[in-house]
Amino acid sequence: MHSKAYIFRQQQLLVDDDFQLPQVEKLQHDLNLSEDGEIIARDLQDDKAVPEGYQLVPIRQLVQVWSRQQFEQASRAVQLLEWRRNHQFCSHCGHQTQQHVSQYAMVCPACGYNQYPRVNPCVITIISRGPDEILLAKNARNKTQMYSLIAGFVEVGETLEEAVRRETLEEVGLQVKNIQYLASQPWPFPSNLMMAFKAEYHAGDIQIQENELSDAQFFNFDQLPEIPFQGSIAHAMIMHVMNGTPVADDTKEWL
The missing domain is CATH 3.90.79.10 (Nucleoside Triphosphate Pyrophosphohydrolase)
Incomplete structure (x- = not known):
């Protein structure tokens, strides 16, 4: 199954020359943006090359070329990825957290504290x-x-x-x-x-x-x-x- 993917390197999004998103195979640690898993988000690590035919575009630039709905979905994706990166450890006890299976929450298996995205x-x-x-x-x-x-x-x-x-x-x-x-x-x-x-x-x-x-x-x-x-x-x-x-x-x- 291939999913439409918001793939970010910090505040830059991977798109083709027409500002379209790639279709990729879903991986275990991808963030689901839709219940059916057809829209996902993931980070592009610094040591990974940009795929041929694609470019990294600052998300701010997309405000001018995408519809509001498209931009807000990209906005949601980049914020959730940043939240997950910033909450890999529990702020109560310091134990490594795990992503909740059905919610946007980082769960501490040691003390049970949940960390949710903040605006x-x-x-x-x-x-x-x-x-x-x-x-x-x-x-x-x-x-x-x-x-x-x-x-x-x-x-x-x-x-x-x-x-x-x-x-x-x-x-x-x-x-x-x-x-x-x-x-x-x-x-x-x-x-x-x-x-x-x-x-x-x-x-x-x-x-x-x-x-x-x-x-x-x-x-x-x-x-x-x-x-x-x-x-x-x-x-x-x-x-x-x-x-x-x-x-x-x-x-x-x-x-």
């Missing part, structure tokens, strides 16, 4: 000022000229709205109001769930957090800098505020 919740916010301006920021570690939206991890004991306010205040020194939820997107870099919000400028002057950002400005809609690529939730959010298009439509494809 890191993040907020991403588009902040408008007046009818035709939005706040865009440039990440200090980004070597390109791309500007994006304010984003950050949700902290323990914090609501999503509190995370929006805190991240905005920390990164650009601004207060916001009228916070509204928009949509969400799994983002496997490494295991994040991006939750999108829009908010309005309320008060303050821009003061960037220099270890995080190199610049932040309010831009007019007709004078935007380079923005995130189509397929990312940040791009969809910017189009939503500019044009009124939904962040995700009923076909569940990113706009």
Whole structure:
């Protein structure tokens, strides 16, 4: 029996020249992504050559060429593989773990503790000022000229709205109001769930957090800098505020 395979080397996926997945024989230690075993995931070890006719493509690149459903399945595969690599030993007693036969769980045979995949919740916010301006920021570690939206991890004991306010205040020194939820997107870099919000400028002057950002400005809609690529939730959010298009439509494809 041959299965459609998501084969990764870290954050790079094995595909052919048409970005199609290989069909391979299922192995004992493959991760099942479907109950019938027709879709699997596995790691390509560093000492293994890339098969002829195939290439390793950064998963981020696939956002632009695959449908949302295809990308989310690849996202799920790479996150599960990373979770399995990172939980080969029990965090309670240190004994080597075993993969559960029917669940996504790494089981400790010594103490019985189960370790399940975890998702890191993040907020991403588009902040408008007046009818035709939005706040865009440039990440200090980004070597390109791309500007994006304010984003950050949700902290323990914090609501999503509190995370929006805190991240905005920390990164650009601004207060916001009228916070509204928009949509969400799994983002496997490494295991994040991006939750999108829009908010309005309320008060303050821009003061960037220099270890995080190199610049932040309010831009007019007709004078935007380079923005995130189509397929990312940040791009969809910017189009939503500019044009009124939904962040995700009923076909569940990113706009």
